[in-house]
Amino acid sequence: MESVKIGLLGLGTVGAGTVNVLKRNAEEIERRAGRSVEIVCASARDLNKPRACDLDGVRLVADPFEVVTANDVEVVVELIGGASLSRELVLKAIEQGKHVVTANKALIALHGNEIFAAAQDRGVDVAFEAAVAGGIPIIKAIREGLAGNRIEWLAGIINGTGNFILTEMQSEGRSFADVLAEAQALGYAEADPTFDVEGIDAAHKLTILASIAFGMPLRFADVETQGISAVTQEDVQYAEELGYRIKHLGIAKRQGRGVELRVQPVLVPEQALLANVNGVMNAVMVHGDAVGSTAYYGAGAGAEATASAVVADIVDVVRLLTADPGHKVPHLGFQPHAINDLEVLPPSEIVCGHYIRMRVADESGVLAKISGLLAESDINIDAIQQKEPEGPEDDVTVVMLTDEVREGDLAEALSRIESQSFVRNGIKRMRVAHFDH
């Protein structure tokens, strides 16, 4: 049978990795897909830049629109990133009746609703396994592998840079700034690390995971997003003393008739599976009503790990080139007419345990006053520690874990505590997550 003709947008790290994997594993891929896969055309901003891959036989062009409109291209693989030009290119490719494979989480999280509607109308596939958790086949696991379940919640370490930083802070006792600088030197973090450390990248991915888990539209703007730049070495140590590790998690959970969607640093019990995912690795736990808790672990980034997912999507598209579009796996795992919007709960409605840290005057009766004010709001304290004063000041640090509490109630109680004269500065808090598995 004739080979399937690919047009590639972008020849950066993942682009070169994809070229290399397709070439090296050409035989294995043809044995699986039943047809060979050939890159006929690729675009790059600078055609003269040296590449980490062999481009023999590939037509190189500077204008990416040449790729998406080329007559010989059947499948467009979008690896340029960003959400603006990529959107135009992908919509153009769909208009041309071409299938699309993309690794672009921002594109899907921000414009997925529009893109999937266009693809549905035109009867083409848009595959995006590589957009979440690199090489881990988590999109496939949720959309297909757990299709018999009502998904109750999922929680994941879905940003390798952030996990590398938190792992180093915990295991080596280093500061956030120090580890970030190393991550930048190692190439794990960008020169502008905002997307990674402030949780935006993870929020893009969580948006996608939540939609395919619950069958709801992509709602990136509603994800409560907090980064890890405010996590201090002190917090890491207090958490450890209490038997927890701080992890930057994306969490999507049904609660009543709504869902909570959040990306934030969270205290996880040290024996939990997610607490033991270290360095740049990713892992996602998914809890279905029939299957219980399952977990998926692997490299969340890197040229070839991401290429692994891109190529898997290409094979999926190839396998279904001739299938009736009505019978393919729907883009969000649910049929387009069956996508139901769900209310995304405001943070105040989320029920969760909390870690609380505050600096108070070293006076007798302070702990009793704090406990009393919390008790007035029916908030139970699970653990409380008072730390010896450090340095010349007379203040002490108080660290607490609360039982589950509606966050709005906690915020009110804490603002009453904050107004007491013995409290020295703003009160810091982080959520605590317990996962059954």
Add this chain to the structure above:
Amino acid sequence: MESVKIGLLGLGTVGAGTVNVLKRNAEEIERRAGRSVEIVCASARDLNKPRACDLDGVRLVADPFEVVTANDVEVVVELIGGASLSRELVLKAIEQGKHVVTANKALIALHGNEIFAAAQDRGVDVAFEAAVAGGIPIIKAIREGLAGNRIEWLAGIINGTGNFILTEMQSEGRSFADVLAEAQALGYAEADPTFDVEGIDAAHKLTILASIAFGMPLRFADVETQGISAVTQEDVQYAEELGYRIKHLGIAKRQGRGVELRVQPVLVPEQALLANVNGVMNAVMVHGDAVGSTAYYGAGAGAEATASAVVADIVDVVRLLTADPGHKVPHLGFQPHAINDLEVLPPSEIVCGHYIRMRVADESGVLAKISGLLAESDINIDAIQQKEPEGPEDDVTVVMLTDEVREGDLAEALSRIESQSFVRNGIKRMRVAHFDH
């Protein structure tokens, strides 16, 4: 659209679980699959036995052949187990042009080559996600999610009963026989526990995993299979002192032009992911050349966890009912004409580190003699411990870990050591596995 009509063979634990999941999640399943799924007919040996599920509207029959030949059945779900009657029923269903979903590992491991060939000829699907690791979508991950990779190795805890026993032996210091009796009382282990504790069940599953990983025919007879009944509390403790845990693993690994296929108790470093999979849970690590190491974790058994995989297969079959058979995911993940046989290496050719335990006379120079005999065969010792004599005897126990060694060479060296007068009884050994992840 009209509902898809299912015929169910068997109404035991998994059968009832499947009925319950299909009913409870009917809406979620229809939203995903685009069609509703309806069980029209089911067979059971005893029609009057009370069932743990609601069978309203289901035609109950005593003869399973009535199900596979029923005109209104489009998909046959085989959940009776065993490899003889189930084989006849599945071949008959295929002959009738019906798709098949099965949870039966013995059937696929022993008769899969014949069954898939028949299904290929007839253009129907035989789906078997539930045959390995219960609800974990591991078949889908390997056949589809990692389709861009050359799979180098996989290693898994794929029998929950065995893992429960080893976990209890390790964490509670109990004996094999004691924990087995409890597992039987809890219903985790059968009255005849041979299939689980002697590794036959795990070997069935490993056979399937190896075929879809490497694209080779199912070769159950060639799996080197050892159970855990010979693992003693002493071994568990010595392993722990050396920084290892004993796990019952199924391992499939490329080595040169062949593959090693083995199920056996293995020492795993205590910080490794697989060492921390406890109780009845299952986990499989899969290493691909592009993606690196990935892992999949979840419940390996249980009514609803297994039903989760059965229903996912039903949804897959429904989605592809009208697809061109030539474009479906091939049964073993590779196109039938591209299945290549690989030599399964004899145990003597496997290269691995080993744990060795022997009882020797408490004489000076014994350790030096042992090390010398091993050194003559170029076998390096990684760690060696001599245990204090216990009781009235003058013997001591010597425990060693070797570096990697060809197993045939080790066996020769050990037989020379065994012939020394200072060796008191048979030498016990287990393999050691190091996984990069």
